[in-house]
Amino acid sequence: MTIEPKLIKTLRDKREKITQHIKPEKLEAMHAKGMLSARERIDALFQEGTFQELGMHARHNAVHFGMAGRDLPADGVITGSGYLGSMQIAVFCQDFSVLAGTLGKMQARKITRVMRYALKVGIPVVAFKDSGGARIQEGVDALSGYGDVFYSNVLLSGVVPQIAVICGPCAGGAAYSPALMDFVIMTRNNSYMCLTGPEVIKAVTGRTTTMAEIGSAEMHASVSGNAHFVAEDDRHALDLVKQILSYMPSNNTEDPPHDLSVPIEETADHGIEDLIPADPSAPLDMYAVIRRLVDNGEMLEVHANFARNIIVGFARFSGVIVGIVANQPMVMAGALDLDAADKVARFVRTCNVFNIPLVTLVDVPGFLPGVEEERGGIIRHGAKMLFAFASCTTPKITVILRKAYGGSYLAMCSQELGADMVFAWPTAEIAVMGADAAVKMLYRKELEKAGDQRAARAAELAQDYRDEFASPYEAAANFYITDVIEPCETRATVSLALRKTLAKRELRPSKKHGNMPM
Ligand code: HXC
Numbered sequence: 001m002t003i004e005p006k007l008i009k010t011l012r013d014k015r016e017k018i019t020q021h022i023k024p025e026k027l028e029a030m031h032a033k034g035m036l037s038a039r040e041r042i043d044a045l046f047q048e049g050t051f052q053e054l055g056m057h058a059r060h061n062a063v064h065f066g067m068a069g070r071d072l073p074a075d076g077v078i079t080g081s082g083y084l085g086s087m088q089i090a091v092f093c094q095d096f097s098v099l100a101g102t103l104g105k106m107q108a109r110k111i112t113r114v115m116r117y118a119l120k121v122g123i124p125v126v127a128f129k130d131s132g133g134a135r136i137q138e139g140v141d142a143l144s145g146y147g148d149v150f151y152s153n154v155l156l157s158g159v160v161p162q163i164a165v166i167c168g169p170c171a172g173g174a175a176y177s178p179a180l181m182d183f184v185i186m187t188r189n190n191s192y193m194c195l196t197g198p199e200v201i202k203a204v205t206g207r208t209t210t211m212a213e214i215g216s217a218e219m220h221a222s223v224s225g226n227a228h229f230v231a232e233d234d235r236h237a238l239d240l241v242k243q244i245l246s247y248m249p250s251n252n253t254e255d256p257p258h259d260l261s262v263p264i265e266e267t268a269d270h271g272i273e274d275l276i277p278a279d280p281s282a283p284l285d286m287y288a289v290i291r292r293l294v295d296n297g298e299m300l301e302v303h304a305n306f307a308r309n310i311i312v313g314f315a316r317f318s319g320v321i322v323g324i325v326a327n328q329p330m331v332m333a334g335a336l337d338l339d340a341a342d343k344v345a346r347f348v349r350t351c352n353v354f355n356i357p358l359v360t361l362v363d364v365p366g367f368l369p370g371v372e373e374e375r376g377g378i379i380r381h382g383a384k385m386l387f388a389f390a391s392c393t394t395p396k397i398t399v400i401l402r403k404a405y406g407g408s409y410l411a412m413c414s415q416e417l418g419a420d421m422v423f424a425w426p427t428a429e430i431a432v433m434g435a436d437a438a439v440k441m442l443y444r445k446e447l448e449k450a451g452d453q454r455a456a457r458a459a460e461l462a463q464d465y466r467d468e469f470a471s472p473y474e475a476a477a478n479f480y481i482t483d484v485i486e487p488c489e490t491r492a493t494v495s496l497a498l499r500k501t502l503a504k505r506e507l508r509p510s511k512k513h514g515n516m517p518m
Contacts, residue, residue: 035168426486
């Protein structure tokens with residue numbers, strides 16, 4: 001039987017109407033702003049010919065306010081899956097050119113269907129958000145739709161990676177869906193995210209503000225911490241999506257794509273020694289250290305502009321994918337504060353759910369002292385960090401480079417918090433507090449008597465404290481650390497330790513879930 005040409009033509013016409021509805025001049029204007037159309041975003045994400053659309057012909061049933069019979073291609077969202085390398089990825093992309101990408105009952109149904117599909121087959125979800133929010137004409141159906149999306153986000157959380165790309169507006173409760181996902185990327189000039197806009201804030205509080213102040217990519221990446229990455233434009237955002245996924249497994253039952261065929265080079269890297277300042281109180285640049293330790297000096301930093309006193313990101317040690325957590329002594333001397341604790345806790349939990357080993361690099365003087373910190377709840381925030389490290393069951397390797405004082409020593413994944421191996425450089429100082437503070441506390445009377453020799457005597461005592469009491473050999477003698485290593489051995493030592501602990505399995509008491517401080 002030959003199919004009637006009319007039937008084929010109808011299908012082709014319908015497809016064309018749904019996929020080719022944007023006028024060329026509108027598309028050009030979008031391109032000029034660094035934006036792609038929804039279909040262009042999907043084409044750029046996947047290998048050619050691998051995208052299969054789910055629900056292209058789905059249609060809304062709204063009838064109020066002129067909606068009856070109104071034609072909305074794909075109901076303003078494109079859903080489906082395709083391949084990036086050998087990884088299948090589910091996607092939904094709101095189409096702003098269709099009634100501002102607003103969400104009603106059908107759009108929500110399409111989104112939740114593709115998310116459930118991702119859950120069933122165990123693949124990551126990438127969501128492009130570009131929408132005026134709840135479709136006003138669909139009233140409570142739209143609100144219910146958002147509720148279903150949030151529920152699905154939570155259902156998928158910890159099972160498959162979820163990445164939100166904010167390419168345009170993302171206002172109102174709609175912003176909670178990205179907040180429930182693992183990574184949020186915002187484009188620098190075209191996106192914003194807020195619960196209530198400047199007009200509402202003005203009406204309710206009387207305060208004048210701007211969208212830049214409350215919702216820009218810049219603000220969310222550096223102040224609120226809601227955005228993990230800022231992309232220059234849509235293409236850069238797509239590149240970041242691909243980079244993130246290159247470190248991820250498809251789901252929580254798989255390992256990330258380690259390359260165990262990479263040999264572990266044993267050549268000593270003496271160059272790393274040049275990065276250690278002679279003066280123990282001069283700051284070390286942790287970025288420079290990380291670059292020397294990881295494969296090709298490459299790290300995908302997460303939350304780069306938020307809580308810059310701590311560094312988190314993904315990298316590889318001789319082919320093994322890791323999450324790095326490292327103090328940055330160049331900012332606030334690397335002290336841990338409220339935002340740093342949140343940043344670490346979140347990152348460690350992301351690594352744990354996706355079976356990514358952790359490498360923690362320590363040079364920390366302590367938790368930041370201060371009235372604002374105490375009143376802001378540093379105990380509660382710091383406890384998140386302790387909780388996250390202690391409950392993480394992936395391989396955990398810690399290297400103490402220099403300072404490791406007090407609670408912050410424990411909080412930076414000490415052996416007691418479950419590190420599988422802890423290595424220390426000979427320059428490490430592990431103690432309740434720094435040498436100067438300890439000497440002041442312990443030798444007050446002796447120093448008072450020292451008169452004009454006071455400073456010299458204090459320096460002498462501090463040196464003794466560093467050399468003997470706070471020395472890494474003291475910790476090693478008590479087997480609180482695994483070994484003392486030369487800095488030049490660090491890359492090979494950590495690479496080997498990771499290989500050896502990759503197959504690690506830790507059994508914990510059965511429970512619904514721990515009660516992490518929030
Ligand atoms: C229905 C909407 C709409 C909405 C925009 N449109 N937002 N239709 N519901 N929420 C329509 C416009 O009427 C217009 O239709 C078309 O989409 C394009 O919108 P424009 O305003 O012309 O575009 P632009 O100037 O680019 O402005 C885009 C915008 C603006 C910034 C998104 O439209 C806007 O502020 N919209 C309202 C946003 C909002 O308040 N949403 C509700 C948030 S509360 P025509 O027919 O003229 O082409 C919310 C609650 C969720 O979302 C709660 C979840 C728990």
